[in-house]
Amino acid sequence: MGSTVKSLKGQQHELANSSFQLTVLQAPTQHGTQFPAFARRLQEHDLFPLKPTGTTILQVNMGKMCNQTCKHCHVDAGPDRKEIMTRDTMQLCLDALQHSPDITTVDLTGGAPEMNPDFRWFVEELSRLGRQVIVRCNLTIILANKKYHDLPAFFRQHGVHVVSSLPYFQASRTDAQRGDGVFEKSIKALQLLNAEGYGLEGSHLQLDLVYNPSGAFLPSAQASLEAEFKRRLRSGYNISFHNLFCITNLPISRFLDYLVQSGNYDAYMEKLVNAFNPVAAAGVMCRNTVSVGWDGSLYDCDFNQMLELEVALGSPRHIRDFDAAALDARSIVLNQHCYGCTAGAGSSCGGETVK
């Protein structure tokens, strides 16, 4: 299941280094084209410095450990990654939330967040605080070990909103991106979630799928892909789900490695830059989200987290110092990877941003 594949860090790959990734992103193309700085594009549309619109979502990265090693992973997660959030840091998140009533949603991501030994405790505490919990579940984890088989029931008990990746409604492209056998296991896991009441029409147990292109191309209109996914998953496997979120692959970490290795990097960046949409730029997710790293550091988003671009100097930089008002006054840290959020209809953890 791709678990024999090592993370970039495990391979001691140069792209495991975030400053090297930024060097690649800022370099001119092979033909000498220098893409305009992302900040300059925002300036042209009166969006610079980019400011938060008010934080309502706390995204918590519970660790880089994962049972999969997907080719496009922007976290460089995998079974060989041991960095995970401690219960103490989770407690700091809970303390921060207690003082931040405007944060209504907590979005748990990873790696596979369920592999963190304190995952269930954290979800229970979060629902006790009355926050909507989103779990970014990679599906295969449910079948990876007996101890995870009851996850769908656990999710139901806490009204967790499940968001799961399924890059395609067929095995070929899913397995090419996520590892051999992933499609079949994902289908089984989706059937288990449906059996628990998730994703059914009219059900309050929310099950959304995430579509990431399996290659160097952009996602197209979300509504049309969603209709096609629904038709294919229903007819082929009797699976239902609520929404499909189309997410553009950002040129960082393992997807950046794929782009460079396959010779697609320059053309992909050019596509992103040419597809810059100011409406999407105004709606980027970092304006209403703060992201917490496994060690409690604060970032503008999960992508900045992986590039080790902490929130701007002068803002609280660790969850122990969390202060929603101070963070809402910060300027968001930007770089060339941000073009991935503003291409076409825009892209965020909730899919398209331009409705």
Place this chain on the structure above:
Amino acid sequence: MEKTYYNPADLSKFGNISELQPEMGRKFFDYYGEVFKEGALTAREKALIALAVSHAVQCPYCIDAYSTDCLEKGADENQMMEAVHVAAAIKGGAALVHGVQMMNKIKELTM
């Protein structure tokens, strides 16, 4: 002078055709945009038709553009190859159906 007639980089310069005749260029691109909108046919079905026609007219720019477009719109590899077979069948059929004309001529000219 270019060493080849086709340069992949020219595809992204397609819009430049308006430089020498802006009015017709604009009308063409407006029309083009309208044609490919979701309508009675979905945008994905239109991309598959465009892919098939690209093969029939053997335009390398269009083949690149609509292979990408079909992938982006969620078409699968089987659908894409079947579309190419449709183009091939029509092209092959179009050649073969003229065999009837040939047979007519043979009849006309022979004893």
